[in-house]
């Protein structure tokens with residue numbers, strides 16, 4: 001069933017993919033597994049096909065739209081943590097970056113883990129992250145960058161925080177397809193995570209929960 005979802009996403013069979021996701025839920029498969037191993041694995045394969053020039057921008061966009069629809073169905077079925085608020089996170093995609101699915105999943109996973117999350121959207125100027133973080137008294141600023149050309153915009157946020165004497169006030173974490181621990185270290189970020197589950201663990205660690 002999961003492999004059918006993967007295939008339907010890769011082949012951009014909208015109706016079939018959505019039907020299969022509903023069916024998998026009805027049959028009791030965990031939403032997390034359907035999402036990771038079916039839907040998102042399919043999106044990654046679309047990215048690979050795009051890189052190989054077998055798919056073009058139109059297919060990339062259709063794939064993203066389909067995945068967003070699948071997410072809409074799966075969302076209410078993802079497990080939610082009980083208990084007190086864990087911390088406040090401001091998150092979004094940096095200036096020039098329009099990739100919303102990745103940071104959206106991090107935001108969702110953090111919410112499910114008990115964090116108060118403020119999403120600031122895509123193509124977000126450095127100062128908007130900082131203004132929002134101050135407004136909501138955030139603990140953590142999460143920066144998402146999926147393009148080699150936008151990674152340096154994460155650095156801007158860190159530099160502005162330093163210039164404003166606010167660097168110690170917020171933890172800054174980064175993530176996204178073209179980022180790595182090495183990139184995070186080089187720019188002086190407080191952490192990096194490869195996916196949403198690890199992002200929650202990272203925030204827990206930074207705020208001293210583990």
Ligand code: B12
Nearest residue numbers: 047051064098099100101102142144147148175176195196
């Ligand atoms: C879908 C997609 C798009 C969609 C995005 C739609 C949307 N609403 O998000 C659209 C069609 C808009 C798009 C456009 C472009 N894209 Co695009 N896109 C992708 C694709 C296929 C998937 C990205 C995605 O959403 N993945 C799903 C998520 C869940 O995957 P994930 O990375 O595992 O996410 C986790 C981590 O990244 C992490 N994470 C993410 N953010 C954060 C933040 C923090 C703080 C932390 C801790 C963790 C974290 O947690 C996430 C959840 O587990 C990737 C391929 C890829 N391999 O990533 C290319 C890719 C990122 N795109 C690419 C390119 C080239 C482009 C375009 C330039 C194409 C063009 N010619 O116009 C434009 C640029 C637009 C822009 N200015 O941003 C390249 C980038 C290459 C590079 N070296 O820079 C990629 C890698 C494709 C490729 N292989 O060539 N794209």
